[in-house]
Amino acid sequence: MKRETIINWILALGLLAVPFAALSFDEPFYITLATRVAILALAGVGLNIALGLGGMVSFGHAAFFGIGGYAAGILATHAFNQEPLMTWPLEIAGSNSMLVIWLVAIVMCAIVATVIGMITLRTSGVYFIMITLAFAQMIYYFAISWPSYGGEDGLSIYVRDGFPGLNTLDPMHFFMICYVVLMVCLLFSALLRDSRFGAALQVARQNEVRLASTGIAPFNIRLVAFVISASMTGLAGALFADLNRFVSPSMLSWQVSGEIMIFVILGGVGRLFGPLAGAALFIVMEFYLGGVTEHWQLFLGLILLCVVLFVRGGVVGILAGRQSHG
Amino acid sequence: MADLQTVLELNDLRKTFGALKATDGVSLDVRAGEIHALIGPNGAGKSTLIHQVAGSLAPDAGHVRFLGEEINALTVAQRVRRGLGRTFQVSSIAPEFSALRNVMLSVQSTQGSSFRFFKPVMRDRSLIESAMEKLELVGLAKRADIVAAELSHGERRQLEMAMALALKPKLLLLDEPMAGMGPEGSKRLTGFLDTLRHEVPILLVEHDMEAVFSLADRISVLVYGRVIASGTVSEIRANRDVREAYLGEED
Numbered sequence: 001m002k003r004e005t006i007i008n009w010i011l012a013l014g015l016l017a018v019p020f021a022a023l024s025f026d027e028p029f030y031i032t033l034a035t036r037v038a039i040l041a042l043a044g045v046g047l048n049i050a051l052g053l054g055g056m057v058s059f060g061h062a063a064f065f066g067i068g069g070y071a072a073g074i075l076a077t078h079a080f081n082q083e084p085l086m087t088w089p090l091e092i093a094g095s096n097s098m099l100v101i102w103l104v105a106i107v108m109c110a111i112v113a114t115v116i117g118m119i120t121l122r123t124s125g126v127y128f129i130m131i132t133l134a135f136a137q138m139i140y141y142f143a144i145s146w147p148s149y150g151g152e153d154g155l156s157i158y159v160r161d162g163f164p165g166l167n168t169l170d171p172m173h174f175f176m177i178c179y180v181v182l183m184v185c186l187l188f189s190a191l192l193r194d195s196r197f198g199a200a201l202q203v204a205r206q207n208e209v210r211l212a213s214t215g216i217a218p219f220n221i222r223l224v225a226f227v228i229s230a231s232m233t234g235l236a237g238a239l240f241a242d243l244n245r246f247v248s249p250s251m252l253s254w255q256v257s258g259e260i261m262i263f264v265i266l267g268g269v270g271r272l273f274g275p276l277a278g279a280a281l282f283i284v285m286e287f288y289l290g291g292v293t294e295h296w297q298l299f300l301g302l303i304l305l306c307v308v309l310f311v312r313g314g315v316v317g318i319l320a321g322r323q324s325h326g
Numbered sequence: 327m328a329d330l331q332t333v334l335e336l337n338d339l340r341k342t343f344g345a346l347k348a349t350d351g352v353s354l355d356v357r358a359g360e361i362h363a364l365i366g367p368n369g370a371g372k373s374t375l376i377h378q379v380a381g382s383l384a385p386d387a388g389h390v391r392f393l394g395e396e397i398n399a400l401t402v403a404q405r406v407r408r409g410l411g412r413t414f415q416v417s418s419i420a421p422e423f424s425a426l427r428n429v430m431l432s433v434q435s436t437q438g439s440s441f442r443f444f445k446p447v448m449r450d451r452s453l454i455e456s457a458m459e460k461l462e463l464v465g466l467a468k469r470a471d472i473v474a475a476e477l478s479h480g481e482r483r484q485l486e487m488a489m490a491l492a493l494k495p496k497l498l499l500l501d502e503p504m505a506g507m508g509p510e511g512s513k514r515l516t517g518f519l520d521t522l523r524h525e526v527p528i529l530l531v532e533h534d535m536e537a538v539f540s541l542a543d544r545i546s547v548l549v550y551g552r553v554i555a556s557g558t559v560s561e562i563r564a565n566r567d568v569r570e571a572y573l574g575e576e577d
Contacts, residue, residue: 194446196434203420203431210418210428213380215406215435215493224441 004320008273012183015041015276019175031171032243033287037280038178039239044263044275045185046232051261052270053193054225055205060116060132061260063139064109064230066252068237070143071105073155073247080158096161098168098177101238109234110227112139117226121219133254140252154248161242168242178239182276185232190272192228201225233260262300266307268314270323277315331357332394333497333527334379339388341374341551348374349385350551356497361519361528363538366548367571372531373415375548376501379529380412381405393496407435411495411526415502417482421475425466425485428474429457432492460488464518480511487518491526498526504534512537539563547571 015034022030043065050056078085078094085092095101120131144152166173192198203211204218211218241247250256259282267278282300289296311317334356341349348371356362366372377383379390381402390397397405406412420428430447433456434440447453461467464484469477477485483503490498503519504512516537519528523543532538538545539559546556547568555565562568 191444191446194448195444196440196442196447196450198443199423199427199431199434199447200440203423206420206422207418209382209414210420211431212402213406213412213414213418214432214489215403216431216440217401217403221440 002320004271004316004323007316007320011273011276011280012186015280016179019172023172028171031175033283035171035175035178035243037276037283038175038182039236039243040260040263040283041276041279042178042182042185042239043233043236043260044267044279045182045189046229046234046236047260048229048264048270048272048275049189049192049232050226050229051264052274053198053205054201054222054229056121056222056226056229057129057261058132058226058229059129059254059257059261060134060136061230061233062252062254062256063116063136064113064233065237065240065256065260066139066143066247066249067109067112068105068234068239069241069247069251070149070155070237071108071234072101072161072238072241073157074149075101075104076157076159076161077149077155096159098161098163098238098242101161101242102235105234105238106231109230113227113230114223116230117223121222121226133257136252136254136257140249140254143249143252150248152249154246154250157241157245157247160245174243178243181235181239185235186272186276193272197221197224262304266304266314268316269312271313271316271320274314274316281315333358333392334529335389335391336375336379337389337391339375339378339390340386341378341383342386347551349378352388352548352551352553354546354553354556356527356529358527359524360543361523361530361541363530363532363542363545364548365532365535365538365545370548371551372548373501374551376412376499376531379499380410406493409494409496410499411490411493411497412499413483413486413490413501413503415505417479417486419474419477419482419485419489422473424471424473425461425477425481425488426454426457426470428485429460429488429492430454432460432489433457436492436494457488457492460492461485463491464488479506480508483507483511483515495526498522498528499531500528501531502533503530504532504537516541 015037018034019031022028047058047061050058075095079096085094116135120128123131149155160168162168163177166177168174200211200216200221204221208218237251263275263278263282266281267274267276285296285300289299307314313323332355336352336354339349339352352375364372374383378385381400392408392410397408430453433453458467458470461470464487466481466484466488469481474485503515507515512534519541530542542559544556544558545562546553547562549571554571555562555568
């Protein structure tokens with residue numbers, strides 16, 4: 001087995017072990033912490049497809065995280081109030097089923113990402129970063145000024161949405177849902193990376209001219225990858241809203257885009273389990289250092305600086321060594 | 327009207343950058359089975375012309391016809407899919423991929439859609455076998471698993487050639503393939519191109535006069551964006567304008 005595969009197994013099983021340990025020590029709070037890690041890691045796994053495989057430095061993934069969150073919040077609110085979302089031309093009711101909410105979150109993110117991608121992917125480098133940020137900010141300010149769904153105050157989800165056969169209010173059940181979704185998305189990412197599409201996407205990052213002169217249009221490849229990436233981050237957003245039973249414009253803020261990017265960079269850009277390592281480290285630091293000092297982000301900044309300057313493969317890079325391509 | 331034997335036809339192509347006429351009414355064609363060499367001193371507009379043929383630069387006026395159809399409006403990728411293969415002055419490869427995976431990308435492109443998300447390429451025999459075949463053809467099979475960034479300059483040229491050939495091109499556009507190859511490498515490549523012309527016609531842009539004179543069926547000489555002479559090797563050798571404008575420097 002390759003060293004990176006071993007690291008990946010340790011990360012996957014390690015995350016799974018935390019809630020069970022928490023349960024046996026009767027510290028249920030750590031189950032929620034592990035759930036948070038799983039959800040934020042999922043948001044990072046989404047971004048990693050665009051950033052790590054495709055080299056698209058999106059500084060606007062909070063838009064998708066937030067749209068996913070609002071999909072959950074809005075559908076749940078309508079279901080709770082028993083008001084349809086719309087009555088014309090056809091009646092659409094709210095929903096408190098996670099499966100329905102996830103589907104809506106994914107579809108909405110895919111649509112928005114297609115529009116944003118069509119425009120932003122005509123640019124590259126700094127312009128791409130700034131335009132993705134600008135779109136995310138537009139959606140952020142839209143959410144703030146949208147009174148029907150709480151505006152600046154956000155929207156509470158009074159009853160956590162349901163999943164067939166499980167009690168989602170049980171922290172362990174909810175953790176398992178998030179964990180399985182994360183693992184499925186990681187598996188999907190792995191398949192994607194090794195597929196024909198993944199090969200084309202990675203060459204789009206390495207050498208765009210080469211891809212075009214092989215007869216494959218880089219724009220189309222990037223756009224599809226951007227949409228997949230956004231949908232995955234949107235799914236994480238829907239879970240995050242359910243975890244907190246609350247969604248507000250802060251999920252759409254540019255700090256969230258930055259944090260998702262930090263998970264990916266800390267863990268190792270383009271490394272399959274990088275976002276999980278990054279999100280775990282981030283949450284652990286936020287929790288422990290945040291308990292010691294308010295200024296814990298200073299230490300986060302220093303670590304990030306060291307990672308960017310000295311180990312470009314992030315945490316996974318330190319542990320598993322250089323990346324190998326078949 | 328061009329007959330069927332004409333693969334590529336440039337018709338009165340023009341491109342200006344401000345006051346500079348980089349391409350000034352260039353017309354030339356490449357026929358089946360031949361190597362047509364394009365030579366000219368530095369700054370003559372060879373690269374600009376190549377860009378317009380490949381599709382990375384749009385001409386201000388004139389037509390590019392490929393296999394009997396005008397392709398002015400097509401993108402680089404679309405032209406490649408029609409059969410316009412090329413190599414670059416500075417080798418263009420995917421540096422993080424192995425030589426094999428680089429060529430596999432070309433094979434993948436000829437097999438149709440790249441929008442396949444699940445089957446791992448490294449278990450796809452049809453890709454691997456066709457790619458290995460091309461690597462063997464250019465003499466790089468032993469280096470198949472080496473990451474492209476670690477290949478030598480000459481090996482990258484071979485790799486690029488394998489990638490171009492894997493596309494099953496109907497015309498090859500070679501931009502200074504001899505550059506930096508050394509006498510031994512140039513000689514080997516000359517022999518390779520000599521046999522290749524029967525499979526695929528070549529538009530060859532080259533500085534190495536020895537290679538051009540030994541390979542080319544026809545030569546066009548580009549000076550200040552204009553074709554000042556076009557003909558067989560002996561015609562070009564005898565042409566007074568060419569000697570003055572270009573070859574004279576070497577005497």
